[in-house]
Amino acid sequence: MRPVYLDNFATTKMDEVVYQGMLPYLREFFANPLSSYDLGVKVRDAIEEARQEVARLINSKPQEIIFTSGGTEANNFALSGLAQANKKKGNHIIVSLVEHHSVTNPARFLERQGFEVTFLPVDRYGVVDLNFLAKSLREETVLVSVQLANPEVGTIQPIEEVVKLAKKVGALVHTDAVAAIPQMKVDVEALGVDALSLSAHLFYGPKGVGALYLRKGVRIQPHIYGGIQEGGKRGGTENVPGIVGMGLAARLLRQNLEQWIPKMKTLRDKLVKGVQERIANVHLTGHPEKRLPGHASFIVEFVEGEAMLLMLAFRGIYVSSGSTCTSKALKASPVLSAMNYPPHLIQGSVLFVLSKDTEEADVAYVLQTFPEVVERLRELSPFGKGWKDMEKWQEETCPHH
Amino acid sequence: MMKFLSEELKADLSVDVVHLMCPIHLLELNESIKKIEVGQVLELITDYDRALEDVPRWCEIFGQEFLGVYDDGDSYKFYIRRLK
Numbered sequence: 216m217r218p219v220y221l222d223n224f225a226t227t228k229m230d231e232v233v234y235q236g237m238l239p240y241l242r243e244f245f246a247n248p249l250s251s252y253d254l255g256v257k258v259r260d261a262i263e264e265a266r267q268e269v270a271r272l273i274n275s276k277p278q279e280i281i282f283t284s285g286g287t288e289a290n291n292f293a294l295s296g297l298a299q300a301n302k303k304k305g306n307h308i309i310v311s312l313v314e315h316h317s318v319t320n321p322a323r324f325l326e327r328q329g330f331e332v333t334f335l336p337v338d339r340y341g342v343v344d345l346n347f348l349a350k351s352l353r354e355e356t357v358l359v360s361v362q363l364a365n366p367e368v369g370t371i372q373p374i375e376e377v378v379k380l381a382k383k384v385g386a387l388v389h390t391d392a393v394a395a396i397p398q399m400k401v402d403v404e405a406l407g408v409d410a411l412s413l414s415a416h417l418f419y420g421p422k423g424v425g426a427l428y429l430r431k432g433v434r435i436q437p438h439i440y441g442g443i444q445e446g447g448k449r450g451g452t453e454n455v456p457g458i459v460g461m462g463l464a465a466r467l468l469r470q471n472l473e474q475w476i477p478k479m480k481t482l483r484d485k486l487v488k489g490v491q492e493r494i495a496n497v498h499l500t501g502h503p504e505k506r507l508p509g510h511a512s513f514i515v516e517f518v519e520g521e522a523m524l525l526m527l528a529f530r531g532i533y534v535s536s537g538s539t540c541t542s543k544a545l546k547a548s549p550v551l552s553a554m555n556y557p558p559h560l561i562q563g564s565v566l567f568v569l570s571k572d573t574e575e576a577d578v579a580y581v582l583q584t585f586p587e588v589v590e591r592l593r594e595l596s597p598f599g600k601g602w603k604d605m606e607k608w609q610e611e612t613c614p615h616h
Numbered sequence: 617m618m619k620f621l622s623e624e625l626k627a628d629l630s631v632d633v634v635h636l637m638c639p640i641h642l643l644e645l646n647e648s649i650k651k652i653e654v655g656q657v658l659e660l661i662t663d664y665d666r667a668l669e670d671v672p673r674w675c676e677i678f679g680q681e682f683l684g685v686y687d688d689g690d691s692y693k694f695y696i697r698r699l700k
Contacts, residue, residue, distance in 0.1 A: 300635050303690065436635045447633070447640035 216531040219577045223417070223509070223568040224366045224394055225535055229460070230419040236463040237421065240456040248453055249442070258455055265462025272465040273392075273411065274402040275428050281445045282458050285425040286393040286414030287317040288438070290360075292427050292449070293389040293410045294321035296435040297358050298330055301387065305355025309386075311335040311343045311362065311372075312553035318360050318391055319549075335361065340502040341370035341554050349380050356386040363401065363411075366394035367537045367550040367566060368501030369510030378407040387433065393417055393425075397570075398479065398507040400472060409433050415457070419571070420464030424457030475571045479509030482578050483569055487511050489582040494589050500551065500564065509569035514551075518592040520562045526588045527565075532581055536564050618668060619684035625695045627659035628652050634663050634691050641667045645674055645696070652698050657683065660694040667692060 220228065240261065246254035248262055263277070270277040283289045298308055310322045312334045319334075326332045333351045336344050343361055352359070359381045364371045374390050381388045389410040392401055397418040403411055411428040415421055429435055429448075441450015490497060496516040515523065520536050527534055537548040551561040567581070631648045633640050641662050648658055660671065668685065671694045675682035683695035 432632065434632065434634050437637070440637060443640060443643060447636040447643075 217576070217580065218531045218533065219580055220533045221567040221569060221573065221577070221581070222533045222535050223397070223570040224566070226416045226422065227397070227419050227570055228572070229416075229421060230464065230467055232467060233420055233460045233463045237456040237460040240459045244455070248455060249444070261459050261462075262453055262455065265458045265465075268462040268465040268469070269413070269426055272396075272401070272469045273413070273428055274404050276431060278446075279403075279428055279431055281427045281429055281448050282453065282461070283425045283427055283449060284423055284454070286315075286391070286412050286417070287425075289412035289414070289425045289427040290315065290317035290389075290391055290393075291321045292435070292438040293412060293429075294318060294358070294360060295325060296438050297387050297389060297410060297433070298325050299436040300434040301357040304357050304385070305353075306357070307331045307333070307353060307355040308358045308360070309333045309335055309348065309351055309356060310360045311337065313337050313341055313343075313365050313367075313550045314360065314362055315366070315391055315393070318362070322360070331355075337553050339554050340505075341365050341368045341500075341550065342502060342505070343372055343377070345373065345376055345380065348377065352380060352384045352386060354384055356381070356384050358387045358389060360389040360391070363390045363392040363395035363406075364399065364507050365501065365550060366568075367548060367564075368512050368554070369506035370502040371395070371399070371505045371507065374406050374408060382407075394507065397468065398476070398509050403428055403430070410435075415461035415464055418464050418468050421457050421460040424454050424461045426461070471571065476508050479569045479571070479573065482573055482575065483509055483511050483567075485575075486567060486569075486578050486581060489578070490585060493582060493586040497589075500554070500556075509573070511567040511569075513565050513567075514556065514560050515563045515565060515589055516560065517596055518563050518589055519596065520564060522592055523563070523565060523588060526592065527585065530584050530588070532584060534568075535566050536562075537566060618672065619682065621684040621686040621695070624686050624688075624693055625657060625659070625683060627695060628656035630659040630661065632661045634661055636662070637664060638666060638670075642670060642674055645671070649678075649680060649696065649698055654698050654700060656698055658696045658698065660696065661691050662694070663691040667694065671696070 244258050246258050248259040266277045266280045269280050308330055310318055322332045361372050361377050378388050387409040390408045391412045393414045396413055409430045414425040437448050439450050444450055498514045500512045547558045547561045629652050631644050633644050652658055672682045681697040681699050686693045
């Protein structure tokens with residue numbers, strides 16, 4: 216049985232080049248990058264080289280990159296740091312309802328501290344409501360945070376439009392690009408955002424390292440106070456091997472993404488078409504076209520979602536039901552809820568995220584195995600053979616039919 | 617003696633380190649003073665109170681001219697002329 220790993224937004228397998236490149240920095244080049252002697256300088260140079268690579272990946276200046284412990288820290292930093300630094304302008308922030316918890320939870324924390332938070336709704340494809348945004352923006356709005364692409368349903372958000380609207384009231388725009396970076400070309404100048412979050416382990420780099428892009432001239436309040444690392448904006452001795460790995464992963468992505476995108480898209484399209492042909496009562500979630508090229512997400516009716524994931528795993532197919540944290544907490548996905556799917560459908564969600572290493576044979580194996588699993592589960596389901604009767608009931612009650 | 621100014625001065629380069637703590641204001645002085653020509657003026661914007669002691673002292677030690685500080689209510693704007 217060949218293992219088919221299609222859970223690449225939970226994490227990706229580190230690339231060999233990244234792994235080899237990190238090794239010397241785990242032991243051989245161990246010095247503190249702040250030490251002024253030659254051993255320290257060598258390590259500091261490696262960090263600055265990695266900073267340049269990350270900057271090149273998103274078309275920013277190296278000085279605009281702040282290394283963090285990952286995407287979660289970058290998001291927390293952006294939300295609280297930008298809101299606090301601009302308190303004089305106002306106390307209103309806007310975040311979308313389909314953001315990762317590392318955006319919505321800091322927003323709720325800011326709410327407790329006296330900020331007013333508007334949660335931006337989405338349509339049935341998961342696209343943020345720009346009319347609602349236009350009406351919500353006001354002089355006191357200091358920050359708008361909308362993701363570049365949604366990890367659960369793959370929908371790409373109209374960030375350029377968000378920026379245009381936000382600029383009218385002088386609000387800053389942050390975008391969580393953690394899911395977008397591995398699958399689409401990202402250019403901070405073209406987007407016009409003030410801050411953008413990245414996570415290395417979603418693009419074949421190591422875990423425990425990420426970055427926040429912060430446009431030159433934008434003030435931020437530090438999230439972690441300490442020494443002069445990262446220009447005093449993020450204290451703490453640097454995760455040197457992690458940062459070196461992130462730099463290598465960024466270079467790898469910049470040099471190859473153009474080839475990886477069509478490869479992933481061809482396989483993804485084959486997967487979507489095959490699933491829809493082979494399985495009845497299955498629905499693609501997220502936007503049909505404006506979605507990440509290596510992302511396929513479905514709702515499968517009349518099966519128990521967690522059982523589906525486990526049965527697929529027994530057969531060597533590793534996927535998830537949505538965001539990893541949501542799956543663990545056994546809660547209905549807030550993303551699919553915001554898209555107005557009822558709970559009984561949400562629990563049957565399944566998410567296939569391809570990587571640069573996904574092959575034709577992987578998709579063929581999924582197309583052979585997935586329908587069998589669904590059929591078996593439907594036989595076992597409490598609806599039994601009567602699940603087709605449920606369909607009639609659904610047509611009348613479910614807004615998505 | 618601290619020289620408080622009643623208005624902002626014209627500067628050739630402005631560096632903003634608002635919200636950042638010690639010793640970032642001093643590191644920025646070290647870096648930024650090299651970016652202007654002798655005779656030109658550097659503006660350092662900070663909300664760090666200790667800078668009121670540190671910046672004039674830094675000018676003394678490194679032989680640069682401290683022109684004064686302007687308090688705009690939110691932050692301090694220090695003006696330094698590069699002498700060498």
